Amino acid sequence: MLTLDLTDAPRWHDLAPGVRVQLRPLTTALMVATRAAPEVEAVPDEASDEERAMAFAKTLARRAVLDWEGIGDADGNAIDPSPEAIDALLDIWPIFEAFQLTYVSKGLLLEQEKNASAPSPSGSSAGARATARPAKGRAQTARRG
Numbered sequence: 255m256l257t258l259d260l261t262d263a264p265r266w267h268d269l270a271p272g273v274r275v276q277l278r279p280l281t282t283a284l285m286v287a288t289r290a291a292p293e294v295e296a297v298p299d300e301a302s303d304e305e306r307a308m309a310f311a312k313t314l315a316r317r318a319v320l321d322w323e324g325i326g327d328a329d330g331n332a333i334d335p336s337p338e339a340i341d342a343l344l345d346i347w348p349i350f351e352a353f354q355l356t357y358v359s360k361g362l363l364l365e366q367e368k369n370a371s372a373p374s375p376s377g378s379s380a381g382a383r384a385t386a387r388p389a390k391g392r393a394q395t396a397r398r399g
Contacts, residue, residue: 269348273324291313293313294313316341
């Protein structure tokens with residue numbers, strides 16, 4: 255069952271011990287705007303999937319991050335989110351992975367749900383429910399001509 259969250263309140267997401275970010279809800283409008291962003295469209299055709307994912311994640315994060323905690327400059331002073339700081343944060347591999355898993359993938363998993371089939375633990379139709387009535391009798395063999 256799909257559970258709808260009818261609030262549009264930002265949520266806090268833990269990305270690492272002591273590091274959390276407050277993000278806008280991942281809406282269709284936010285995803286569409288990010289896909290159409292000049293930074294994402296400017297990624298060359300020959301770019302790797304990883305380069306595309308990084309460009310998309312940074313662009314999405316710049317639009318979604320409202321606040322954060324546990325992030326500071328080289329001197330240990332807390333800093334506010336900025337496009338440059340958000341990009342630097344996502345350049346840290348574990349943070350990028352956590353952002354993808356806790357925020358981006360939830361939207362993508364929902365996208366995949368509409369392509370789901372019945373469960374199939376033992377074969378392609380093991381978990382499926384029959385929708386056709388059983389045949390009343392055997393069909394006759396066709397004549398050979």
